[in-house]
Amino acid sequence: MQKTNRPTINDVARVAGVSKKTVSRVINRSPLLSGDTRERVEQVIADLGYIPNPQARALALRRNYLIGLVHDNPNAQTVMNVQQGMLEALYGTEFEMVVRPLNRGSATMLDDLRHFLERQRLFGVLLMPPVSENDTVAELCDSIGCRYVRMGSAALDTAEHMVASNDREAVRAATQYLIGEGHRRIGLVLGPHGFRSARERRLGFEDALKAADIALPRSLIADGNYTFESGIVAAERLLDLMPRPTAIFSSNDEMAAGVVHAARQRGLDIPRDLSVIGFDDTPIAGHLWPPLTTVRWPIASMARSAALKLIAGVGDNPEPEVREPSMFLSTLIRRASVAAPGDG
Amino acid sequence: MQKTNRPTINDVARVAGVSKKTVSRVINRSPLLSGDTRERVEQVIADLGYIPNPQARALALRRNYLIGLVHDNPNAQTVMNVQQGMLEALYGTEFEMVVRPLNRGSATMLDDLRHFLERQRLFGVLLMPPVSENDTVAELCDSIGCRYVRMGSAALDTAEHMVASNDREAVRAATQYLIGEGHRRIGLVLGPHGFRSARERRLGFEDALKAADIALPRSLIADGNYTFESGIVAAERLLDLMPRPTAIFSSNDEMAAGVVHAARQRGLDIPRDLSVIGFDDTPIAGHLWPPLTTVRWPIASMARSAALKLIAGVGDNPEPEVREPSMFLSTLIRRASVAAPGDG
DNA sequence: TTGTAAGCGTTATCAT
DNA sequence: ATGATAACGCTTACAA
Numbered sequence A, B: 001m002q003k004t005n006r007p008t009i010n011d012v013a014r015v016a017g018v019s020k021k022t023v024s025r026v027i028n029r030s031p032l033l034s035g036d037t038r039e040r041v042e043q044v045i046a047d048l049g050y051i052p053n054p055q056a057r058a059l060a061l062r063r064n065y066l067i068g069l070v071h072d073n074p075n076a077q078t079v080m081n082v083q084q085g086m087l088e089a090l091y092g093t094e095f096e097m098v099v100r101p102l103n104r105g106s107a108t109m110l111d112d113l114r115h116f117l118e119r120q121r122l123f124g125v126l127l128m129p130p131v132s133e134n135d136t137v138a139e140l141c142d143s144i145g146c147r148y149v150r151m152g153s154a155a156l157d158t159a160e161h162m163v164a165s166n167d168r169e170a171v172r173a174a175t176q177y178l179i180g181e182g183h184r185r186i187g188l189v190l191g192p193h194g195f196r197s198a199r200e201r202r203l204g205f206e207d208a209l210k211a212a213d214i215a216l217p218r219s220l221i222a223d224g225n226y227t228f229e230s231g232i233v234a235a236e237r238l239l240d241l242m243p244r245p246t247a248i249f250s251s252n253d254e255m256a257a258g259v260v261h262a263a264r265q266r267g268l269d270i271p272r273d274l275s276v277i278g279f280d281d282t283p284i285a286g287h288l289w290p291p292l293t294t295v296r297w298p299i300a301s302m303a304r305s306a307a308l309k310l311i312a313g314v315g316d317n318p319e320p321e322v323r324e325p326s327m328f329l330s331t332l333i334r335r336a337s338v339a340a341p342g343d344g
Numbered sequence C: 001t002t003g004t005a006a007g008c009g010t011t012a013t014c015a016t
Numbered sequence D: 001a002t003g004a005t006a007a008c009g010c011t012t013a014c015a016a
Helices: A009-016 A020-027 A035-048 A054-061 A076-090 A109-120 A135-144 A167-180 A196-211 A228-240 A253-265 A283-287 A299-310 B009-016 B020-027 B035-048 B054-061 B076-090 B109-120 B135-144 B167-180 B196-211 B228-240 B253-265 B283-287 B299-310
Strands: A066-071 A096-101 A124-127 A147-152 A162-165 A186-189 A247-250 A275-280 A293-296 A331-333 B066-071 B096-101 B124-127 B147-152 B162-165 B186-189 B247-250 B275-280 B293-296 B331-333
Touching: A009 A020, A009 A035, A020 A035, A054 B054, A066 A076, A066 A109, A076 A096, A076 A299, A076 B076, A076 B096, A096 A109, A096 B076, A096 B096, A109 A135, A124 A135, A124 A299, A135 A147, A147 A299, A162 A299, A167 A186, A167 A196, A167 A247, A167 A275, A167 A293, A167 A331, A186 A196, A186 A228, A186 A253, A228 A247, A228 A253, A228 B283, A247 A253, A253 A275, A253 A283, A253 B283, A283 B228, A283 B253, A283 B283, B009 B020, B009 B035, B020 B035, B066 B076, B066 B109, B076 B096, B076 B299, B096 B109, B109 B135, B124 B135, B124 B299, B135 B147, B147 B299, B162 B299, B167 B186, B167 B196, B167 B247, B167 B275, B167 B293, B167 B331, B186 B196, B186 B228, B186 B253, B228 B247, B228 B253, B247 B253, B253 B275, B253 B283
Parallel strands: A066 A096, A066 A124, A124 A147, A147 A162, A186 A247, A247 A275, A275 A293, B066 B096, B066 B124, B124 B147, B147 B162, B186 B247, B247 B275, B275 B293
Antiparallel strands: A293 A331, B293 B331
8 A cells, every 4th residue: 555655757856856847858758858868867767667647647638548449339259359459559558448338329329429538538539330430420529629540341531530441342252252153143131221331241242243244133132230130030031032042141240140040940051052151250150060151351450550540649659650551451261151052 | 718618616616606625525425515505506517517527536536437347358258248237337427447458377467457557546447257366466456455346256255346156056057957857978178277267167067966976087077278179179089988978068158169069070969969058158159059058147247236346335326335246146048959868 | 958837627634 | 514725746838
């Protein structure tokens, strides 16, 4: 219980024989300091083990050294991967991460967020999809003076304010792969209405069919909402079709697991009777039987890059000039859930 | 003067015609205030939409209204459930949640944590397993003056500092169920060495066998580390045994998924040829084929209770007298992965 | 290049 | 029961 032992800026100033402002300048890397004084002060700081008090800084600066993760994403693994990436970027800096889940669809969501941002005076926030797709939220951050970077499945904002994966192109490639294997009747399980990622993935799917001159009847498109259960429902409808699709692209892995589940219940063998491709490459993809061919997007890398953008130009961190990439490529992970169509 | 239009305590004091200290008293629910003044000040607070500045409070109180979640748990879903539970408890309070992952096995882990706690001056932390099992960490929190509550699979601390599930009893019951179905050769896949949960679950397993007077040869016990892959390895060893076990209890679902995977690769049917029980009831359990019988522990409830303990007696929150429960019961979720043994 | 004084918005001390 | 005044630890003017 030795709270008294923690040195303050005054202690450093006294021991170093300078004013606290000088110490403050050293801490904040002010350019106008004699190398002499700087070294001396830095030595004292090291000797005393002085660490600036974040609360005092927050008060004086009217800004907290806190980076928020704001999300309303239902996928635990995705959220964890984002946290992981952010923390990599924040490690060794003076920033901490604060997580703020939002209730999707809640009427008070925007107010909740405003309260949160205003009260805590966050330095910046990383917005995860789907809330990141909401322009009003971005404007809110702007108006409050809180930096923000949006994560998305397509270019949502300027490079400074966004990191994105190219879902459309990735799904196009995945679907093309299916077509290359000989599939012509390919079902599509959609993501939830209003999700940008759902739209992008659908567009990529359609791109591939169009390029191969394959018609896409509405009946081959089934609704879904990214849940396992919705994948089952969608697959049941698709597998009732006559003739049956020989392959299904599911807009995420969770639903793909539902598709696999439904197919198995009908005694269909995957991939012999039905090929399946998912999206996300969550752990479930590798654990399914057979292991699921899917699209992997570099979540953690994107989140790391986003966090670096947020803290760019602060302290030791690279200046904004050193641009972090904004577009990330997703890749097709080929496992065992795809084969050439049989004589279905 | 008003750079931001956000009212401060001074504004409230001026408008209400009292001193800032009086306003402070109102905010902090000081008992020695005339109901008259209180009402007047509260009215002004409401009119102005005044919200105390957390940074200033943190500086004056030398304590942040931040609750930390400290964890080194590899399971994304578990961590998310804990976050969920904490946020439920924190919702509507002045507290925010900060997440702090720790690198298990890192030599600097303890130092990292100390730095974090000292710098951020957290109000309290929720320690998740397995790091919560480390007494040194608890002592560290104590010495820094940071409240803490440990989550665990057995009573780790006093009621004030802990919420626990009774893993041993839950596994005993699960194993007894297996025995009741007629199984006698039951394999056990262990959790990682040094994890309290692994130990408790093993003990529960042994309790049940002992009560039923069933011998447990060492060969029926396989190592694991809570990962899917380790489940596969363990199952392969177990299924090589002659005679083969008719059932396997896996110390978590992830490994149980590996067991199912390995069994399927050998052409074994579950549950006809092999019954399997897991632990955790993560989403994977319901998605497996067949759906996995498993033990569900009330993670979110435990986390909520833990968070309530942490903020007990502050502001509107119930006094410490109103004790939150410390022990939580886990329940067996019967699905389709268990049946009576065949003629294996 | 460095120091002085005045905040930042709250709580604690000690009056009255 | 209430208020003046001094912390809390740091930063931003503005001087020197």
